[in-house]
Amino acid sequence: MNNFTKKLFILTEQNETYQKLVESYNLPSLEITPHAREAHIILAAPPLVAPILNQCENLQWVQSVYAGVDALIKDSLRQDYLLTNVKGIFGQQISEYVLGLSIEHYRHLQLYKQQQTKANWQPHQYQTLDSKTMTIVGTGEIGTHLAKVASVFGITTQGVNTSGIPKASSPFSRIYHIDELATAISHSDIVVSTLPDTIKTRGIFNHQAFSQAQNVLFFNVGRGNSVNQAALLRALKSKQIEHAFLDVFEQEPLNDDHPYWRHPNITITPHIAALSFPEQVVKIFVDNYLHWEQGYTLHNRIDFNKGY
CATH class of the missing domain: 3.40.50.720 (NAD(P)-binding Rossmann-like Domain)
Known part of the structure; x- marks a missing residue:
């Protein structure tokens, strides 16, 4: 130069x-x-x-x-x-976001907060992370870091990418090809999208992708346009998705009348999972x-x- x-x-x-x-x-x-x-x-x-x-x-x-x-x-x-x-620089932040909200969900921490306002002493059976399988869609730097951190909690991690081939020293127990997305999700308790915006990833989380899911926690920390809105809402209604944690959206900020805002099984954060x-x-x-x-x-x- x-x-x-x-x-x-x-x-x-x-x-x-x-x-x-x-x-x-x-x-x-x-x-x-x-x-x-x-x-x-x-x-x-x-x-x-x-x-x-x-x-x-x-x-x-x-x-x-x-x-x-x-x-x-x-x-x-x-x-x-x-x-x-x-x-x-984003892997650690994404890991804290996903694992923090997962722990909050499975340990009913929001429910206890609500009970506290009513002086209600009522314990609830909870689940631990070490019995869970997490599928991370996108096995780049962020997805790989998340897999490493999740494994410390005893979570079994699966990856989904465009090759279906693990990289050297991969922390994933298994890698699925992107064409096998529905199968990967069917074997999951937690699904995390870290996908970038490409022609092939737009709307990839559709009815077919969620078709075999059962009581899955779904996180989108990648790009909003990877999720088909109608498919997600239907999967929530049918309990294929138990709860969706959404940090990214096709249009930001969301319109005031967007159906996500008032959905009881959707948690919205304003694109802050990783700053x-x-x-x-x-x-x-x-x-x-x-x-x-x-x-x-x-x-x-x-x-x-x-x-x-």
Whole structure:
């Protein structure tokens, strides 16, 4: 990489924090600019940068502050630049979300909270996690980390991916091909989707996928459009799904009149299962920038054709 000054434009929900963190590293040949048009590099939240992307005349590289880059994978937007996302920082948060809510559910902690308001001393039989089988749909970094953490609780973990083949040192007891999704779910107590948004994953959790499920806890921490809404509601009604914990949705925020809001067996969280902590994101950006400066390949590069 030539030694000319590279200009960085920052566009996030926490611009000041990100700028201070980047400046603290005193990166060589890097200057932060307030003008997107002159930037060679953009450190940004994809939904914020998408509307101005085509105006950035000098753009060479966008470092997303999210794992998801759906907002930038559109035919109407340019793809003549390097796009990288953040990985390796969300597995722990997702694991805490899934396992925390699973424990809360199986141990009836919400019910006890309600009983407390009525001074009602009433114990209930509970279930433990070490008798459960968890199927994780998507065996990338997040899914693999979740499987490792879940195994500590004695949970048997199964993975579902597009190859049906386990990677080296896989923590999964079994890997199913994505075409075997319904079969994998039929052998599950807990199902967790960590899927990205691709053409093949849209609506994949449909009537067929849930057809053999029985009293399953379903978590979606991947992408909202992987779930067929009608299929999920029907599976909840038939008790194929016992409870759905949904953190991502096709439209965010959800409309006030959306049926999910008032459903007794759906828990909604506002896309907070895993947040991008600026300190961690900037560390990833700095490492990538130093690679880029020296002419090396960037880490976590997105394939526009695959969408991830």
